[in-house]
């Protein structure tokens with residue numbers, strides 16, 4: 090489904106991604122871990138098509154198409170979804186209105202009928218249950234004044250509405266309380282199926298207890314320096330990143346990703 | 348400072364003809380007031396950009412515009428259907444003027460609570476409320492300082508009187524509609540509105556300006572005065588959506604008595620050049636006003652708002668929020684002054700002007716000013732000029748919204764605070780459409 094080959098990207102003239110390769114197949118869950126500043130969010134934003142990030146090398150194929158040629162909105166309509174690490178607040182735009190527009194853009198893209206506000210309301214109600222989202226948050230402006238946890242939950246609600254093929258969840262677990270983490274994780278699990286794929290960016294093993302990854306990758310200084318199964322996350326939890334950093338410094342070859 | 352003398356003489360010619368035509372029809376004080384004002388106008392002329400208050404707004408095109416004052420007969424072909432499109436369905440009474448001339452056939456004044464008067468000036472001059480007009484309009488000791496105001500007074504003839512006696516509650520809105528219609532020679536019209544809300548009365552006024560035909564050229568020079576009595580409440584909407592070839596100059600002055608409440612919302616969508624001067628005087632303790640507005644302009648449009656909130660008594664509050672959306676090659680000016688006199692202790696004055704530039708060619712000059720002579724006050728003011736936030740835009744497009752739609756949605760979000768405030772559904776709708784249509788989008792919630 091997703092094929093990233095030797096991807097290089099820079100922001101503000103600074104090289105951040107320095108040769109990322111990663112293959113994600115349908116039905117898989119990949120976790121990307123790595124120290125702060127290693128480029129995880131950058132990778133996520135490059136996939137989503139953020140204009141500030143300049144791709145300087147490599148390629149990305151999504152369902153065989155050259156993803157990098159597409160505008161961000163085209164990517165989204167084709168089924169890419171990024172749950173932001175820091176979702177922005179959009180004053181004056183109601184959450185429900187925004188979600189309906191986004192949903193209808195996708196329906197149109199698929200050649201389906203748009204939903205009117207009433208029809209959409211029912212759908213939204215149903216999807217909101219997946220993440221146990223408070224109905225009051227729907228009529229409020231997008232993320233405005235939402236707590237950190239509410240913002241994250243809202244991201245997954247959007248995922249539930251848009252049903253992407255590939256969802257990149259950038260630290261969706263950060264900021265969620267223990268119960269919310271369970272609820273949101275269970276929600277993500279409900280949205281998982283054999284035809285979609287999920288890339289989880291996280292710092293914590295805890296999330297991976299709920300959403301069990303098929304592969305775990307460590308991104309360090311703009312490269313995937315190690316890949317393994319879910320036990321890699323446990324090892325990181327226990328030992329931290331120093332050993333990985335040492336290995337990387339010594340230039341040891343790391344296990345090749347999936 | 349005096350310019351365009353040839354035009355002035357055309358105003359003089361029309362003026363002289365009007366004076367002799369009205370010689371026996373109108374009270375003598377009206378003729379005298381007009382004569383004084385005409386002389387005043389001839390003395391001061393149209394303002395030029397040398398005048399500080401008009402620095403950014405060049406009215407030369409009006410001075411040179413060959414507009415014909417009092418274009419009687421124009422717009423006669425308008426049908427009730429044509430006019431209907433401009434009526435606010437929420438209003439149960441209305442006065443309609445076409446090119447400045449009152450049109451009884453489009454107006455309705457039956458549905459008013461006892462004692463409330465909504466009358467055109469011709470009727471008011473002839474009736475028992477002539478004294479109301481006289482006491483509020485004839486102020487010989489108060490010469491006009493602004494050429495446009497002087498010219499409006501010189502052509503004082505047609506207008507709207509809204510009179511609310513003590514305690515009267517006009518629960519349904521009252522609409523005053525000023526339509527411009529194409530004329531052989533582009534018309535100069537001089538609407539005048541007088542609202543007198545005596546103590547404990549309440550009313551909602553919708554003051555609308557529109558062009559009946561698409562691109563007609565016209566010059567509207569309006570003066571509106573609102574007197575808010577003790578504990579009276581006046582909600583006032585001014586909606587200007589004249590053609591983009593029109594010139595619109597307007598003055599709104601309000602004076603508030605003890606604990607009077609005045610809530611003004613202005614919507615500026617039309618005209619190639621518009622200028623709205625607002626003066627609100629919080630004359631007695633406990634008065635409170637809201638002066639809010641939205642201007643939405645595109646290529647070829649210039650919108651200027653000048654406001655003065657005058658706190659002359661203690662414990663008054665003023666709230667001002669103006670938002671501007673500028674697209675294409677457009678220009679806006681906002682100059683808001685809050686003046687707090689020495690005696691006006693415990694004043695609460697808030698003022699904010701926020702502008703959204705949708706293009707690199709749009710330009711705004713904003714200047715909020717506070718002038719405070721009291722020491723125990725709570726005052727805040729600020730102005731911003733910005734563009735759509737890239738991160739917000741990316742957030743929306745990353746959910747699959749086309750860029751145009753995302754931009755419109757953000758623009759709508761910017762205006763929402765003001766749209767939300769509007770209590771008249773039809774105005775709200777017009778505004779929704781204006782924001783979204785101008786930006787070519789569809790949005791239904």
Ligand SMILES: Nc1ncnc2c1ncn2[C@@H]1O[C@H](COP(=O)(O)OP(=O)(O)OP(=O)(O)O)[C@@H](O)[C@H]1O
Pocket residue numbers: 100101103105123124125126127128129130131132141174
């Ligand atoms: N828009 C930007 N402008 C300047 N520098 C940026 C920008 N975005 C990212 N960077 C820099 O790129 C590097 C990688 O950032 P990125 O956000 O991808 O890290 P991360 O792995 O997601 O970190 P964290 O775990 O803290 O979220 C950092 O040094 C960061 O400061």
Ligand SMILES: [Mg+2]
Pocket residue numbers: 129130131174259260
């Ligand atoms: Mg990050």
